[in-house]
Amino acid sequence: xxxxxxxxxxxIFTVMSALAVEHQAINLGQGFPDEDGPLDVRExxxxxxxxxxNQYPPMMGLPALRQAxxxxxxxxxxxxxxxxxxxxxxxxxxxxxGAALIAxxxxxxxxxxxxxxxxxxxxxxxxxxxxxxxxxxxxxxxSIPLDxxxxxxxxxxxxxxxxxxxxxxxxxxxxxxxxxxxxxxRAHDAxxxxxxxxxxxxxxxxxxxxIATLPGMRERTVRIGSAGKTFSLTGWKVGYxxxxxxxxxxxxxxxxxxxxxxxxxxxAGVALGLRKGGDYFAGLAAALxxxxxxxxxxxxxxxxATLPVAGSYFVTADIRGTGPALPDDDYCQWLTRHxxxxxxxxxxxxxxxxxPRHLIRFCFCKRDEILDAAIARxxxxx
Ligand code: PMP
Ligand code: GLN
Numbered sequence: 001x002x003x004x005x006x007x008x009x010x011x012i013f014t015v016m017s018a019l020a021v022e023h024q025a026i027n028l029g030q031g032f033p034d035e036d037g038p039l040d041v042r043e044x045x046x047x048x049x050x051x052x053x054n055q056y057p058p059m060m061g062l063p064a065l066r067q068a069x070x071x072x073x074x075x076x077x078x079x080x081x082x083x084x085x086x087x088x089x090x091x092x093x094x095x096x097x098g099a100a101l102i103a104x105x106x107x108x109x110x111x112x113x114x115x116x117x118x119x120x121x122x123x124x125x126x127x128x129x130x131x132x133x134x135x136x137x138x139x140x141x142x143s144i145p146l147d148x149x150x151x152x153x154x155x156x157x158x159x160x161x162x163x164x165x166x167x168x169x170x171x172x173x174x175x176x177x178x179x180x181x182x183x184x185x186r187a188h189d190a191x192x193x194x195x196x197x198x199x200x201x202x203x204x205x206x207x208x209x210x211i212a213t214l215p216g217m218r219e220r221t222v223r224i225g226s227a228g229k230t231f232s233l234t235g236w237k238v239g240y241x242x243x244x245x246x247x248x249x250x251x252x253x254x255x256x257x258x259x260x261x262x263x264x265x266x267x268a269g270v271a272l273g274l275r276k277g278g279d280y281f282a283g284l285a286a287a288l289x290x291x292x293x294x295x296x297x298x299x300x301x302x303x304x305a306t307l308p309v310a311g312s313y314f315v316t317a318d319i320r321g322t323g324p325a326l327p328d329d330d331y332c333q334w335l336t337r338h339x340x341x342x343x344x345x346x347x348x349x350x351x352x353x354x355x356p357r358h359l360i361r362f363c364f365c366k367r368d369e370i371l372d373a374a375i376a377r378x379x380x381x382x
Pocket of ligand 1: 091092093094095118163166167195197226227228229234237238239
């Protein structure tokens with residue numbers, strides 16, 4: 001057995017969702033909406049499921065979906081990708097990340113990442129024999145220590161991997177931060193892999209800027225999107241990458257041996273979804289922003305300090321002084337068992353030593369009555 005994986009635990013999302021079910025807790029842990037996304041997207045997938053074709057789609061993805069991704073990238077960001085060579089469809093952003101990391105990294109390469117980070121990054125980087133260089137963002141605003149960032153780069157740096165809008169912090173990287181990353185990547189001739197699955201979940205006063213739009217970055221950057229987040233269909237596992245043909249071509253070589261392809265009816269539904277009008281995308285963000293405000297106000301009313309959230313599904317709360325004095329993971333266990341609300345400890349998103357133990361993540365992409373019920377339980381149980 002591969003000791004790298006045999007030694008790993010089960011993901012915190014699975015652990016907390018199972019605990020929520022066991023204790024009939026309201027699950028604000030694992031990030032998934034409790035209302036399915038657009039009916040027309042689901043109807044299109046249902047139509048193709050019944051009418052077909054249901055055989056292997058092309059390895060790189062249905063042309064209709066790859067064209068829709070390229071058009072989406074042009075419409076929202078002015079990025080120009082050739083759909084036939086520069087867009088790849090995968091089974092979720094998770095596969096996109098895995099395939100890209102395996103394709104871009106060789107043993108001994110270094111990868112610059114920001115902590116906290118999404119849980120799938122480090123195991124795949126390590127399996128590739130590459131070495132993570134973690135740069136820790138500073139709460140409460142999750143700013144980048146610019147000296148630390150520069151110090152993380154050297155002649156072995158092959159890749160920068162980061163996530164904006166960011167899980168679990170809700171941070172949206174600013175143009176100045178993107179410029180700092182881009183300058184270092186160019187100076188060290190490094191690739192950039194940007195996990196942009198929450199690209200359309202950005203709130204008032206903030207904008208998502210793909211780093212690929214910065215000067216000299218298109219040729220070294222691959223961006224990743226996910227229909228799970230953009231259409232509130234997390235179980236579908238349809239992801240997509242856009243980037244220069246040379247990078248996408250090698251990532252496709254890995255993809256062909258991981259999954260080869262992704263169910264055709266789901267791809268057809270997502271192709272329809274990506275062609276929706278601007279009102280759909282604006283409405284999604286506005287609805288989530290209202291939920292962010294609702295849950296944040298409730299968390300504050302029961303005594304938590306909450307950290308600013310510019311995008312994503314998540315708000316983090318400072319647990320110090322509210323409820324029992326426990327480290328974040330024990331606190332989340334206690335909250336689920338005794339208060340009936342599940343959350344996720346932010347320390348689960350750290351790979352290095354001495355993670356902060358005073359922050360927990362709540363997911364707000366839930367119906368208003370569910371958010372209100374969670375706050376009522378917290379008001380009573382804390
Ligand atoms: N990256 C981040 C930052 C995420 O939060 C998620 C969410 N689950 C993923 C990747 C994986 O997305 P998918 O479900 O499309 O595999
Ligand atoms: N991205 C989701 C979260 O952060 C979980 C995805 C998963 O369970 N693998 O909650």
